[in-house]
Amino acid sequence: MSRDGAGIAVLIALALSLGACEQRSGEGHTVTGADSEPAPSGHAVLVKSTAPDGSGQSTTPEAAKPQNVERVLAFSYLGDTDRPVFPTLVGNSQAAIGHFLSAHSKDPLIPHGLQVVATAEGMAAIANVLKTAEEKLKPAKSKETAQPLLSVSDWSATAERTAQFPALAGLALLRSAAQCLKKSDAKPAGSLDALIILLSRD
Amino acid sequence: MSYRLNVHKLLVLSIALGVPGQLVAAPTVYTGTGITNESIFCMGVDVGTLNMTAPTNATRASGLSVSGSFVGNNNLNPNDIVMWVQLITTNQPYGGQPASPAYYFDPAPSDPVNTNYVTLNANGTHTATARALQYPFYWNVAEANQTATQQSYNYTNYQTVNAVTSNRNAVFSDSPQRARTPNAVWDAELDLVCWNPTTNALGMLWSGTYGFSTGANMLTSAIRGITQNGTVNGANYSGPTPVALTAAALTAAGFNNNAAVPGNNWSITSACNCVVPEPAVIYSLLSGAFMLIVVGLCSKPKGHIAQAPNTLAA
Numbered sequence: 445m446s447r448d449g450a451g452i453a454v455l456i457a458l459a460l461s462l463g464a465c466e467q468r469s470g471e472g473h474t475v476t477g478a479d480s481e482p483a484p485s486g487h488a489v490l491v492k493s494t495a496p497d498g499s500g501q502s503t504t505p506e507a508a509k510p511q512n513v514e515r516v517l518a519f520s521y522l523g524d525t526d527r528p529v530f531p532t533l534v535g536n537s538q539a540a541i542g543h544f545l546s547a548h549s550k551d552p553l554i555p556h557g558l559q560v561v562a563t564a565e566g567m568a569a570i571a572n573v574l575k576t577a578e579e580k581l582k583p584a585k586s587k588e589t590a591q592p593l594l595s596v597s598d599w600s601a602t603a604e605r606t607a608q609f610p611a612l613a614g615l616a617l618l619r620s621a622a623q624c625l626k627k628s629d630a631k632p633a634g635s636l637d638a639l640i641i642l643l644s645r646d
Numbered sequence: 647m648s649y650r651l652n653v654h655k656l657l658v659l660s661i662a663l664g665v666p667g668q669l670v671a672a673p674t675v676y677t678g679t680g681i682t683n684e685s686i687f688c689m690g691v692d693v694g695t696l697n698m699t700a701p702t703n704a705t706r707a708s709g710l711s712v713s714g715s716f717v718g719n720n721n722l723n724p725n726d727i728v729m730w731v732q733l734i735t736t737n738q739p740y741g742g743q744p745a746s747p748a749y750y751f752d753p754a755p756s757d758p759v760n761t762n763y764v765t766l767n768a769n770g771t772h773t774a775t776a777r778a779l780q781y782p783f784y785w786n787v788a789e790a791n792q793t794a795t796q797q798s799y800n801y802t803n804y805q806t807v808n809a810v811t812s813n814r815n816a817v818f819s820d821s822p823q824r825a826r827t828p829n830a831v832w833d834a835e836l837d838l839v840c841w842n843p844t845t846n847a848l849g850m851l852w853s854g855t856y857g858f859s860t861g862a863n864m865l866t867s868a869i870r871g872i873t874q875n876g877t878v879n880g881a882n883y884s885g886p887t888p889v890a891l892t893a894a895a896l897t898a899a900g901f902n903n904n905a906a907v908p909g910n911n912w913s914i915t916s917a918c919n920c921v922v923p924e925p926a927v928i929y930s931l932l933s934g935a936f937m938l939i940v941v942g943l944c945s946k947p948k949g950h951i952a953q954a955p956n957t958l959a960a
Contacts (some may be wrong), residue, residue, distance in 0.1 A: 478944075496693060522823075523823070523825055524823060524824050524825060524826050524827060525821075525822060526734050526736075526753070526754065526820075526856070527820065527821075528684065528819055528820055528821040530819075552711040552713065553821055591826050592714055602694055630857055645741065646826070
């Protein structure tokens with residue numbers, strides 16, 4: 445097996461593992477929504493980190509932050525579109541979302557994003573899915589230059605960083621996150637569906 | 647290993663491997679012309695003010711962002727609703743839409759119907775699951791009726807006299823992008839109309855175009871600013887002259903003869919029909935009625951009045 449082939453095989457296995465909405469509390473369950481998807485073959489993940497103070501120094505948070513820390517995950521579409529595709533903002537409290545919006549008030553899309561307040565368990569599960577997706581899809585595994593279609597900003601009051609995913613990797617991530625939201629009974633239901641539809645289309 | 651280290655390792659690796667998006671010079675920022683405080687006339691009557699930001703790629707590397715708003719005044723007929731209509735022509739359509747020079751309505755049937763694109767049902771409720779481009783408007787009717795407290799649909803196109811007093815306005819916002827298709831040419835015709843929901847007549851208030859192009863690297867290479875179509879519906883009553891928004895286009899897109907829409911035959915008129923009767927007209931009508939009453943009272947038989955002196959005299 446060539447080096448590229450081995451890399452692809454690894455990525456296939458890793459992509460399949462993304463199908464789970466893993467709960468750090470140990471009550472995790474396997475979600476099959478993404479398992480039927482083709483594996484992301486050689487997708488790159490682009491990551492940038494910024495500090496809210498503009499210093500450029502990242503104080504990147506752990507995926508599983510203390511539950512009392514305000515946190516927002518913003519899912520944004522990066523692909524071709526004729527219309528403004530508003531991001532989905534998943535926060536652990538309405539106050540966290542409000543502070544996130546204040547920090548991005550000049551963005552043309554974020555202020556109109558769909559707001560979802562997740563339970564602590566749901567938030568942790570989604571963050572875990574995101575962390576897994578980033579760790580598994582390291583750019584070292586691939587030289588392919590796939591276009592990123594999904595951006596996920598992980599925001600807290602002290603740090604923010606953004607990861608970008610190509611279509612299939614992003615789709616697997618979204619579907620797993622949607623299952624986490626569903627499990628946490630977050631409202632409104634189907635809040636990630638528009639993004640899933642868009643990435644499926646692409 | 648901490649998460650922070652992972653992030654930095656990813657960043658370094660991506661740079662080393664030449665992953666796109668890293669170590670790329672900041673895209674050139676282009677900015678087209680916008681519109682500032684332009685009075686919009688309807689049959690010679692000032693009905694409101696239009697502002698449009700200058701389209702720019704400052705926050706949209708492979709496209710543009712633009713926004714605007716029309717703020718109406720009390721000259722608008724409260725029975726009409728001010729709405730935005732947009733049609734697109736591009737050499738890089740998606741979802742089966744036709745390529746330029748053809749135009750298609752925005753949203754297109756291929757755009758997802760979901761929380762961002764809910765559809766109004768016939769009974770006034772809205773759903774996020776049905777696909778029905780029943781109306782040719784940029785924001786659907788459910789979005790247009792948003793209140794400010796509904797953050798997820800925070801657009802208020804619904805213009806009534808009461809809305810004017812509460813400072814609501816017809817907001818427009820778009821962020822088109824062609825991040826996956828090189829050498830794209832994307833243009834839109836944006837129209838401001840007043841819609842009579844009973845007759846489905848669209849009165850033209852304003853029409854204009856804007857657009858962008860991308861290069862082989864899929865970054866924005868040109869911005870075409872807001873360019874007005876024809877003459878604003880002012881003193882000469884000629885009205886704006888949309889190119890793409892025509893009765894034929896509405897029919898071709900399936901908006902006419904759509905049984906789901908009451909009064910489902912749409913018409914477009916450049917003779918704007920969105921104004922309330924002018925105060926002078928109302929005053930004249932009231933004055934005329936008053937004069938008729940006065941004349942009627944004064945023309946009653948005088949004999950009854952003339953009897954009084956005689957009685958006194960007796």
